[in-house]
Amino acid sequence: MANKVEYNRFSSRYTDLASRRLGGQALSCSDDFFAEMENLLNPDPAVFIEDKYTHRGKWMDGWESRRRRDSGYDWCIIKLGAPGVIKGLDVDTSHFLGNAPKSVSVEACSLQGDPDESTQWVEILARTEVEPGSHNLLDVNSDKTWTHIRLNIFPDGGVARLKVYGEVTPDWDWYLPGEPIDLAAIVNGGRPLLCSDMFFSPMENLLMPGRGKDMGDGWETKRRRGGRDCDWLVLKLGDLGKVAKVEVDTAHFKGNFPASFTLEAVKLEAGAEVTESNVDELNWLPLIEQTPLHADRQHRFMKEVKNQDQTISHIRLKIFPDGGVSRLKVWCLRGQA
Known part of the structure; x- marks a missing residue:
């Protein structure tokens, strides 16, 4: 690739x-x-x-x-x-x-x-x-x-x-009891693990603080010419949690934003890893069904989030068919309770 x-x-x-x-x-x-x-x-x-x-x-x-x-x-x-x-x-x-x-x-x-x-x-x-x-x-x-x-x-x-x-090492004491935390954020220990493609810009950008400063400050794949139907990215959350709300931000992506996306999640045992060979075999739960995206916009979801009672450790973002996303934020109630 x-x-x-x-x-x-x-x-x-x-x-x-x-x-x-x-x-x-x-x-x-x-x-x-x-x-x-x-x-x-x-x-x-x-x-x-x-x-x-x-x-x-x-x-x-x-x-x-x-x-x-x-x-x-x-x-x-x-x-x-x-x-x-x-x-x-x-x-x-x-x-x-x-x-x-x-x-x-x-x-x-x-x-x-x-x-x-x-x-x-x-x-x-x-x-x-x-x-x-x-x-x-x-x-x-x-x-x-x-x-x-x-x-x-x-x-x-x-x-x-x-x-x-x-x-x-996140400072969990900074947050109030029961406060939703963006566990995907780099500063809270979130870490991108794998993606199908990052030809134009690295996957780490997706989890950085703030909004993207320009089109280069996001995760962008090359144009698809056949093959699989979507691009994808897997990230590990900074801690176990239950998803409460999500933001998908396509800031600055105007002629190259994805047409739609889905969000899935899984809970893995401590020490288990996601690899290119096992990523499709994991028991991914749907969080957000396939949903249209728009150019240069913050898309926010709360009522649309499924399986909010499930504790998860990893997220998979799929974008159809390709394109760029500036930021992904996943606010969770931290812990297994």
Whole structure:
């Protein structure tokens, strides 16, 4: 299957906890003389412009410190957009060739506020050499929930982008007892698992906060030319729940919105997985029967939702025959009761 969306071994399984779209923020750094720390969390791939300079030197799309003349190192503190268990890192040194760090380490902490001089940092990645001009994919072995990290670069230099991959740990205490929760949302632990196609834009967009900013900020499949009758996407909810209401948003999709959709659900036992080989064999329950969609519109459903008394763990969205959906929100009463 042709596919413009590229994944690495972390991004195909985990969420970028530091994503600016989730609220990730570069808080402070030891030095960003040549290029600002905020660039680290830019969601777009880093670029290089051959003849672009500033009054401080060569313009670089990343975070770059000046050359150190002592035995120290540089650092940058990142607030994660969503607290979570960190599984891996992408320390991206794209375009940093003669000015990349030699090695990096990463520390983490878990706080309600922001770190200060008294903060106790825990090392989650020991000092590790990195390659210039590369996506350095580094495993993290930690089972704790973290809210902030500190990237240390030795001795100095530049990093284009930083992605912190892991599993979101939702703050359920934020919600009132009995309050419906969008368990499909990335920030509440929702995670897209599989889809039939995502040629134009990735399936993660479907579960991001807010409304899509443009047509590229959604899940869009290529035009169908025969074969199966629909495209589909399977997501795992952030927790077990009973569906109360649903929103399907086709914001910005005007000449390419699906003609209709269905929504199905299933409850799987802990540890069970949905795969391409078993997805059609599961006992999917209907939530919303095949229903027309319209261009550039928020479609809201409550009375139309079936099986509201059934506890579920996974959702399957089918779109007929193809097209783009900006957001899917699935508000549930959390838990099995």
